[in-house]
Amino acid sequence: MFDSNIYEIFDSLEDGITIIDVKGRIVFLNKKAQKLDNIDLNEVVGRHVLEVYPSLSQRTSTLLNVLETGNSIKDNTQSFINFKGEKITTVNTTLPIIKNDKVVGAIEISRDLTSVKKITDELINLKNQLTIKKDSKDIERKLYTFMDIIGESNEILSVKNIAIKASNSSSPVFIYGETGVGKELFVQAIHTSSSRRNNPFIAQNCAAVPEQLLEGILFGTVKGSFTGSEDRPGLLELADGGTLYLDELNSMPLSLQAKLLRVIQDGVIRRVGDIKEKKVDVRFIASTNLHPEECLKRGLIRKDLYYRLNVISIEIPELKKRKSDIPLLVKHFIEKYSIKLGKSNLGISDDAMESLINYSWPGNIRELEHTIESIMNLKEDNLITLNDLPEHIKACKDFSLQNCIEQYEKKLIEDTLKICDNNVSLTAKKLNIPRQTLQYKIKKYFGSNIK
Numbered sequence: 099m100f101d102s103n104i105y106e107i108f109d110s111l112e113d114g115i116t117i118i119d120v121k122g123r124i125v126f127l128n129k130k131a132q133k134l135d136n137i138d139l140n141e142v143v144g145r146h147v148l149e150v151y152p153s154l155s156q157r158t159s160t161l162l163n164v165l166e167t168g169n170s171i172k173d174n175t176q177s178f179i180n181f182k183g184e185k186i187t188t189v190n191t192t193l194p195i196i197k198n199d200k201v202v203g204a205i206e207i208s209r210d211l212t213s214v215k216k217i218t219d220e221l222i223n224l225k226n227q228l229t230i231k232k233d234s235k236d237i238e239r240k241l242y243t244f245m246d247i248i249g250e251s252n253e254i255l256s257v258k259n260i261a262i263k264a265s266n267s268s269s270p271v272f273i274y275g276e277t278g279v280g281k282e283l284f285v286q287a288i289h290t291s292s293s294r295r296n297n298p299f300i301a302q303n304c305a306a307v308p309e310q311l312l313e314g315i316l317f318g319t320v321k322g323s324f325t326g327s328e329d330r331p332g333l334l335e336l337a338d339g340g341t342l343y344l345d346e347l348n349s350m351p352l353s354l355q356a357k358l359l360r361v362i363q364d365g366v367i368r369r370v371g372d373i374k375e376k377k378v379d380v381r382f383i384a385s386t387n388l389h390p391e392e393c394l395k396r397g398l399i400r401k402d403l404y405y406r407l408n409v410i411s412i413e414i415p416e417l418k419k420r421k422s423d424i425p426l427l428v429k430h431f432i433e434k435y436s437i438k439l440g441k442s443n444l445g446i447s448d449d450a451m452e453s454l455i456n457y458s459w460p461g462n463i464r465e466l467e468h469t470i471e472s473i474m475n476l477k478e479d480n481l482i483t484l485n486d487l488p489e490h491i492k493a494c495k496d497f498s499l500q501n502c503i504e505q506y507e508k509k510l511i512e513d514t515l516k517i518c519d520n521n522v523s524l525t526a527k528k529l530n531i532p533r534q535t536l537q538y539k540i541k542k543y544f545g546s547n548i549k
């Protein structure tokens with residue numbers, strides 16, 4: 099049917115390839131397809147598809163369907179038990195082979211999603227267990243509250259303010275913020291402060307699972323909705339009464355976004371392949387780490403869905419735009435990992451802190467947390483110094499003369515105040531400067547007035 103060297107190319111592919119002729123007889127299975135089905139090409143070549151795969155019928159075989167209609171079938175999820183008894187899940191695209199305007203066969207390309215499907219099934223089971231056992235003490239999942247959000251900058255306080263208001267309602271929320279800024283932290287805090295706090299909180303990253311499986315994960319499936327499917331609730335059902343957080347919404351296929359919009363508007367869901375509808379009461383929170391305008395411009399998010407979700411809008415600023423929070427966060431993570439690693443609470447030198455403040459943190463708070471964690475794992479003494487920092491952060495120390503003089507001045511004032519028992523007049527006398535000048539410098543360096 100094809101040039102002989104194309105079969106060699108097919109054999110080198112990661113996807114399974116199955117080819118049948120116009121009579122439905124197997125012409126070729128590449129190596130991956132033989133592995134998926136646990137079948138030897140020599141045993142099946144020339145035999146009819148239904149003879150080789152007795153669990154299929156004229157109606158359910160996509161290859162025979164395509165042969166009959168001449169139309170291709172795209173992204174069809176299929177789960178089946180192969181000849182070794184293994185459960186295999188593939189996503190298939192089946193195309194007619196046309197010569198001189200006539201269908202002379204069909205080709206099926208199968209992407210192996212077995213391991214991904216296994217992981218997503220386990221994930222749903224786990225989320226299911228968490229929701230079912232929400233009242234039992236033995237499986238208590240600690241969700242974040244507003245108390246866990248560290249930061250006193252105006253930027254973070256105004257975001258917190260909006261989020262606290264959001265927790266008083268059940269309206270949808272749309273959150274935008276770069277990766278690692280704390281979106282999920284805020285979402286959890288909104289849930290735990292809301293009236294839904296005793297009901298499920300479920301988070302799903304839309305980019306973490308293949309598009310073809312996402313619909314089943316969200317909406318659930320019924321037996322027979324696709325080959326090998328099972329009766330299983332989706333996350334929308336599991337989140338009933340609670341909050342569903344959809345992270346990286348821009349990775350959700352547009353067709354699924356349309357179905358989601360219907361759920362938000364009508365409050366009813368239908369499992370994949372089901373005819374019955376079910377009422378659900380879910381609070382929706384969605385987020386993206388790409389600016390919403392950009393998502394709309396690139397057509398990654400449906401406009402109608404965006405406007406429906408953006409009832410309460412929250413934008414979490416990057417860490418570099420709220421540098422005054424860095425010292426607090428650093429201290430918080432030092433404390434956190436001191437407890438976790440069973441170490442005494444470490445200190446941090448001024449120049450190390452200065453580099454941490456000056457660095458731009460493209461990975462935001464997650465990067466800062468990992469940096470502190472990794473330093474603390476290696477640390478043997480009690481003070482984090484410039485030398486403990488990774489080179490790219492260390493390089494952020496400000497070596498300008500003005501800064502060096504200021505750092506020296508700060509240290510000198512600190513030491514003299516200590517010697518003088520925090521008596522400002524005595525310290526000023528010792529440093530030979532007017533008392534008011536000293537008071538101004540104390541405020542500048544330490545942010546407080548020492549009497």
Ligand SMILES: Nc1ncnc2c1ncn2[C@@H]1O[C@H](COP(=O)(O)OP(=O)(O)OP(=O)(O)O)[C@@H](O)[C@H]1O
Nearest residue numbers: 246247248276277278279280281282283387463464
């Ligand atoms: N203000 C904060 N105070 C304390 N910890 C924080 C704060 N913001 C973020 N974190 C911590 O930083 C890490 C990353 O936060 P989170 O997962 O909420 O970020 P995200 O914006 O949802 O990231 P992504 O977009 O990659 O999903 C978490 O360990 C979280 O606890």
